[in-house]
Amino acid sequence: MIEQDVIIQSGDIKLKGILCLPDGDGPFPVLLYVSGSGPIDRNENIPGLRLNNSKIIAHHLAQQYIASLRYDKRGVGDSGGDFYSASHSDLVDDAVACAQFLQHQTSIETEKIFVAGHSEGSIIATQVTIRQQNIAGIILLSPFCDEMESILMKQAQHLKSMVMGRKGLKALPWKFMTFLFDPTKAQMKLINKIKESNKPFIRFLGLQKVPANWFRELFTYSVMDVEQIYRQSNVPALLIGGSKDFQCDPCDVVKIENIYGGSAEAHIVENMSHLLRKEEEEPSVFNYRVQLKQTIMPEVLDLIDAWLQCQLSR
Numbered sequence: 001m002i003e004q005d006v007i008i009q010s011g012d013i014k015l016k017g018i019l020c021l022p023d024g025d026g027p028f029p030v031l032l033y034v035s036g037s038g039p040i041d042r043n044e045n046i047p048g049l050r051l052n053n054s055k056i057i058a059h060h061l062a063q064q065y066i067a068s069l070r071y072d073k074r075g076v077g078d079s080g081g082d083f084y085s086a087s088h089s090d091l092v093d094d095a096v097a098c099a100q101f102l103q104h105q106t107s108i109e110t111e112k113i114f115v116a117g118h119s120e121g122s123i124i125a126t127q128v129t130i131r132q133q134n135i136a137g138i139i140l141l142s143p144f145c146d147e148m149e150s151i152l153m154k155q156a157q158h159l160k161s162m163v164m165g166r167k168g169l170k171a172l173p174w175k176f177m178t179f180l181f182d183p184t185k186a187q188m189k190l191i192n193k194i195k196e197s198n199k200p201f202i203r204f205l206g207l208q209k210v211p212a213n214w215f216r217e218l219f220t221y222s223v224m225d226v227e228q229i230y231r232q233s234n235v236p237a238l239l240i241g242g243s244k245d246f247q248c249d250p251c252d253v254v255k256i257e258n259i260y261g262g263s264a265e266a267h268i269v270e271n272m273s274h275l276l277r278k279e280e281e282e283p284s285v286f287n288y289r290v291q292l293k294q295t296i297m298p299e300v301l302d303l304i305d306a307w308l309q310c311q312l313s314r
Contacts, residue, residue: 001059003019004018008071013079014080017042017098019069020067020069022064022065022066026107027106030108031058031061031067031139033069034115034122034124035054035121037120037214039083041072042070042072049288060301064309069098069102073086073094084201086211099132115138116140118142118276119141120144122140125138126138126232126233129233136236138235139307140239140256145226145227147223153187153188155247159285230256233262236265238264239257240303241269242269242276242279244273246284246285269303272297276296
């Protein structure tokens with residue numbers, strides 16, 4: 001395969017990314033990968049959490065003669081702009097710009113552009129299909145279909161339960177910290193602070209930098225608004241969730257399948273976490289370090305392969 005550094009113009013922002021092309025003569029079908037939430041680079045990495053999901057999928061697809069584009073979010077890696085001032089709409093605009101970029105590449109089959117999104121990237125990918133014509137299909141990995149405030153509170157409650165459920169002496173400091181700083185109370189305090197602010201970003205607890213614009217926009221999305229986004233998309237869709245995902249409820253995969261505006265194929269992979277890795281224990285953020293030593297579950301790659309080949313044969 002050949003990996004080319006590319007520049008994508010999104011408004012007045014220059015995004016940097018990698019166009020991964022298979023060996024051989026093109027043009028090739030292509031998959032645009034949209035990462036999940038946070039200051040994530042082209043390989044879906046952030047400090048302390050090196051997933052490499054987009055890179056793994058890109059290199060796997062190249063073996064199937066499918067190209068891919070992955071990119072640094074605005075204000076991350078080599079891309080211009082400021083991530084912490086960006087809104088959700090800004091990130092959608094960036095993904096649309098990437099899809100438009102692909103439609104002008106001679107190495108790409110422009111009628112065979114697919115978009116994949118992980119976590120927040122799933123709802124961004126869906127909006128790309130609504131705004132951009134000639135998208136051949138979408139792949140939604142660990143998608144959600146709920147209000148952002150509800151998701152945040154569920155995650156905080158789950159974190160509290162995980163800490164209090166731990167056993168042994170090593171768990172005592174965590175339980176003590178949870179007693180002093182209740183995750184659910186801290187999460188609600190953060191939500192209220194974001195709502196009360198009109199600044200593009202804020203600092204929480206004096207240290208953590210929080211993209212307030214991004215949160216405030218997503219707070220305005222009701223469940224009906226989120227559902228309407230999925231209803232508006234009519235391109236073929238592959239939905240993949242994990243039974244051990246505590247960040248995005250796997251039940252949302254079935255919910256999206258039932259309301260989706262086009263044909264949808266849904267799968268919930270047993271013992272898969274939000275990281276697309278195998279989780280053999282009870283779902284817990286404390287197991288993420290172990291999971292990062294693994295790669296994406298082969299079931300995910302197999303499902304993507306089978307679905308893409310089915311779409312390409314039509």
